[in-house]
Amino acid sequence: xxxxxxxxxxxxxxxxxxxxxxxxxxxxxxxxxxxxxxxxxxxxxxxxxxxxxxxxxxxxxxxxxxxxxxxxxxxxxxxxxxxxxxxxxxxxxxxxxxxxxxxxxxxxxxxxxxxxxxxxxxxxxxxxxxxxxxxxxxxxxxxxxxxxxxxxxxxxxxxx
Amino acid sequence: xxxxxxxxxxxxxxxxxxxxxxxxxxxxxxxxxxxxxxxxxxxxxxxxxxxxxxxxxxxxxxxxxxxxxxxxxxxxxxxxxxxxxxxxxxxxxxxxxxxxxxxxxxxxxxxxxxxxxxxxxxxxxxxxxxxxxxxxxxxxxxxxxxxxxxxxxxxxxxxx
Amino acid sequence: xxxxxxxxxxxxxxxxxxxxxxxxxxxxxxxxxxxxxxxxxxxxxxxxxxxxxxxxxxxxxxxxxxxxxxxxxxxxxxxxxxxxxxxxxxxxxxxxxxxxxxxxxxxxxxxxxxxxxxxxxxxxxxxxxxxxxxxxxxxxxxxxxxxxxxxxxxxxxxxx
Amino acid sequence: xxxxxxxxxxxxxxxxxxxxxxxxxxxxxxxxxxxxxxxxxxxxxxxxxxxxxxxxxxxxxxxxxxxxxxxxxxxxxxxxxxxxxxxxxxxxxxxxxxxxxxxxxxxxxxxxxxxxxxxxxxxxxxxxxxxxxxxxxxxxxxxxxxxxxxxxxxxxxxxx
Amino acid sequence: xxxxxxxxxxxxxxxxxxxxxxxxxxxxxxxxxxxxxxxxxxxxxxxxxxxxxxxxxxxxxxxxxxxxxxxxxxxxxxxxxxxxxxxxxxxxxxxxxxxxxxxxxxxxxxxxxxxxxxxxxxxxxxxxxxxxxxxxxxxxxxxxxxxxxxxxxxxxxxxx
Amino acid sequence: xxxxxxxxxxxxxxxxxxxxxxxxxxxxxxxxxxxxxxxxxxxxxxxxxxxxxxxxxxxxxxxxxxxxxxxxxxxxxxxxxxxxxxxxxxxxxxxxxxxxxxxxxxxxxxxxxxxxxxxxxxxxxxxxxxxxxxxxxxxxxxxxxxxxxxxxxxxxxxxx
Numbered sequence: 001x002x003x004x005x006x007x008x009x010x011x012x013x014x015x016x017x018x019x020x021x022x023x024x025x026x027x028x029x030x031x032x033x034x035x036x037x038x039x040x041x042x043x044x045x046x047x048x049x050x051x052x053x054x055x056x057x058x059x060x061x062x063x064x065x066x067x068x069x070x071x072x073x074x075x076x077x078x079x080x081x082x083x084x085x086x087x088x089x090x091x092x093x094x095x096x097x098x099x100x101x102x103x104x105x106x107x108x109x110x111x112x113x114x115x116x117x118x119x120x121x122x123x124x125x126x127x128x129x130x131x132x133x134x135x136x137x138x139x140x141x142x143x144x145x146x147x148x149x150x151x152x153x154x155x156x157x158x159x160x
Numbered sequence: 161x162x163x164x165x166x167x168x169x170x171x172x173x174x175x176x177x178x179x180x181x182x183x184x185x186x187x188x189x190x191x192x193x194x195x196x197x198x199x200x201x202x203x204x205x206x207x208x209x210x211x212x213x214x215x216x217x218x219x220x221x222x223x224x225x226x227x228x229x230x231x232x233x234x235x236x237x238x239x240x241x242x243x244x245x246x247x248x249x250x251x252x253x254x255x256x257x258x259x260x261x262x263x264x265x266x267x268x269x270x271x272x273x274x275x276x277x278x279x280x281x282x283x284x285x286x287x288x289x290x291x292x293x294x295x296x297x298x299x300x301x302x303x304x305x306x307x308x309x310x311x312x313x314x315x316x317x318x319x320x
Numbered sequence: 321x322x323x324x325x326x327x328x329x330x331x332x333x334x335x336x337x338x339x340x341x342x343x344x345x346x347x348x349x350x351x352x353x354x355x356x357x358x359x360x361x362x363x364x365x366x367x368x369x370x371x372x373x374x375x376x377x378x379x380x381x382x383x384x385x386x387x388x389x390x391x392x393x394x395x396x397x398x399x400x401x402x403x404x405x406x407x408x409x410x411x412x413x414x415x416x417x418x419x420x421x422x423x424x425x426x427x428x429x430x431x432x433x434x435x436x437x438x439x440x441x442x443x444x445x446x447x448x449x450x451x452x453x454x455x456x457x458x459x460x461x462x463x464x465x466x467x468x469x470x471x472x473x474x475x476x477x478x479x480x
Numbered sequence: 481x482x483x484x485x486x487x488x489x490x491x492x493x494x495x496x497x498x499x500x501x502x503x504x505x506x507x508x509x510x511x512x513x514x515x516x517x518x519x520x521x522x523x524x525x526x527x528x529x530x531x532x533x534x535x536x537x538x539x540x541x542x543x544x545x546x547x548x549x550x551x552x553x554x555x556x557x558x559x560x561x562x563x564x565x566x567x568x569x570x571x572x573x574x575x576x577x578x579x580x581x582x583x584x585x586x587x588x589x590x591x592x593x594x595x596x597x598x599x600x601x602x603x604x605x606x607x608x609x610x611x612x613x614x615x616x617x618x619x620x621x622x623x624x625x626x627x628x629x630x631x632x633x634x635x636x637x638x639x640x
Numbered sequence: 641x642x643x644x645x646x647x648x649x650x651x652x653x654x655x656x657x658x659x660x661x662x663x664x665x666x667x668x669x670x671x672x673x674x675x676x677x678x679x680x681x682x683x684x685x686x687x688x689x690x691x692x693x694x695x696x697x698x699x700x701x702x703x704x705x706x707x708x709x710x711x712x713x714x715x716x717x718x719x720x721x722x723x724x725x726x727x728x729x730x731x732x733x734x735x736x737x738x739x740x741x742x743x744x745x746x747x748x749x750x751x752x753x754x755x756x757x758x759x760x761x762x763x764x765x766x767x768x769x770x771x772x773x774x775x776x777x778x779x780x781x782x783x784x785x786x787x788x789x790x791x792x793x794x795x796x797x798x799x800x
Numbered sequence: 801x802x803x804x805x806x807x808x809x810x811x812x813x814x815x816x817x818x819x820x821x822x823x824x825x826x827x828x829x830x831x832x833x834x835x836x837x838x839x840x841x842x843x844x845x846x847x848x849x850x851x852x853x854x855x856x857x858x859x860x861x862x863x864x865x866x867x868x869x870x871x872x873x874x875x876x877x878x879x880x881x882x883x884x885x886x887x888x889x890x891x892x893x894x895x896x897x898x899x900x901x902x903x904x905x906x907x908x909x910x911x912x913x914x915x916x917x918x919x920x921x922x923x924x925x926x927x928x929x930x931x932x933x934x935x936x937x938x939x940x941x942x943x944x945x946x947x948x949x950x951x952x953x954x955x956x957x958x959x960x
Binding site: 210213214217218220221224225229252256257259260 | 439455456458
Binding site: 370381420 | 611
């Protein structure tokens, strides 16, 4: 996880800025800017691919995701980001929406949540939504963990 | 919240005991004891009414709730109790199971989560499961908050 | 359960007749007749109240329930009635539709399924859909069992 | 339905104003105003009770419902209001959220959708989500129809 | 869309015939014929592939889909076909059943609903079922739109 | 089905042993052993692949599945195995969890349930959860039936 340290420092700086902007964001443009900052703070400084792909064909959905979901809701200061991501992972696992769970579990890892903590959410889901939902979630997390290991700096294919 | 202080101290003591018992609980009897300790640590030292009512007519369900759900899952040490309760609240709100959300939101308040933090989970649900699920959850939380205010020590009816 | 014996004999006779009619029912009128026979075979010879209440304001829904759901599907001979009712109870419990679960659990009791067998379905639901769905289902079954005990012949209020 | 005529005329005027405002609403204040206009256009000129009750305890949820759900989404010009309400009724019926279905079915009646058209949505739900969801929806619509008949001008209790 | 004009004319003719048949269809054979006419009126004169594949292994399901779902429900005259398809698209999007949403969105396009109107249904789903359901629906619609562009007459591979 | 006869005999023996063990299993080790016996009795004497893959990365989930879901719930004597599997198939079909439905439908076939009986569960789902859930379930069963035919002894590729 140490490889993410500089990003996490950057994330913290962005979050501080975001929280400050939160009270005053008022126009759609300001809300979109705030949403963009939230995505980058969660996504290692990168834009979110699913969101970018919607922009051309579903412009209102892209704008609503950025201005409302990310800019208004995810930027709220009343809950720390770790708890919010873990709660989102639990909600997506319980409703069987594993593709979205994967995105938010990735964000959680990016901001310092451990793989073990994500597994605990899965164990909890056996109680609240049954074993199949939990097993599906575990399979999705296994994919995510494997993908991140494959693309981690130390695992790059050796250059010739 | 100060009125819960002694209970919270007791809770902490119970949780330490629980975590210690966790590694070694092996027989069904030990698992049931651990589940009972978990309920009391979350429920102000009281047994859980829903669970107690199931004992006679649905004995296996009561035992499974106590030994597996509470004794095995909720007693795990890998996640702090606040995060676990908030994740459970999110999962129940997202799936529209407001009666169970109410129970776990009450546990959350008992162990020191604030009303404001529970509201943030509801705000998050507008994004992950839609406005109707969030509005239903808000109505259930309002009921819970009102019930607890009514039964708080300072609000007792004046004796004649 | 002995008090249902004559009804069960009647039920069997109706089911035989139903199965015989099954292959040849072709017009909407014949399908409606078959649906009516199915309801009475499951409901102690009585019409189904929910269905009757729909007739005036939602005539197509009442007709579709009687001709398709009951006349076409529930009258099929390839599965015994006990298994079909228990499968329906499982499906309704897993999707949280407890009001409909109650109706079909009542039918199941009427045709000789035991309370213990219905409880086993609830225990199964802890695995397939989680503890809250199972606990809700157990509460609904407890209501049903109590209502039937209250109205059983031996429990009638003494006449003066 | 003739009793709603003046309201419908008012509604039309509001909708024209709303559509004109739609392109330029940009600040949160403008979006809230637009949401308020949408509610009144759907709710016979009245504020929405559920929304009003949320304002004190869940201010962000009330604001998000008014600014985003009503102000941004429901005010969009690309779909006529009748179709949008019927689609919302279908979505709520299919997901078993009958309380919200009732609100939107009431809006639909307010803007001139007939009871018969709402019943057709219920019939459709037998196919897309099963008979129990359709039957539940029919029961909720029956309640709504009865409540509106009770409060219609011609049904007022005779004054002495 | 002009390329569908002859088909739409044919569709209209079929619908008129269907509506006329509606009142008198009574035998299973007549209901199946009516269902077949409905499919062809929605599917550019072609049979429905999913339905055809079920005929051999699940004959009752194929018959019930054709006679009940299509012949009884979809052929009803009380709602115009555009509204019915948009309501079905909303119900499928809200319940996360994107494969079925795709089929009905295709039917909607075939009978003259615009891509823009389908997008409005998706925007509505952010409110009624959350952003993930809406985003999934948008991805499915993007696939559908792309497939139809690829197979449109003007986009055929040039013959040598 | 005759090819499974020896396995079914073995299954019966295992089930007798399982039922006997049921009353006294008390330690986690005994519960795991019982779960392992249940899986093998349902899965032609083999371990369950999904379960095995979870053991390394999600050890608690694997243990809970084996000790609780299989060892405690599926081993209970109060319901015959055929009914339990058919009820589980109904619950999974109704909630759209087709991957888990496939596993349990396979178990059902292994213990002597016929393909025709599984189809009847699918027909029932049209009523309780709608046509799309039933059609999805039919497609999954068709896949399962085809896979089993391909790997049946008589269908082996001829050796040279």
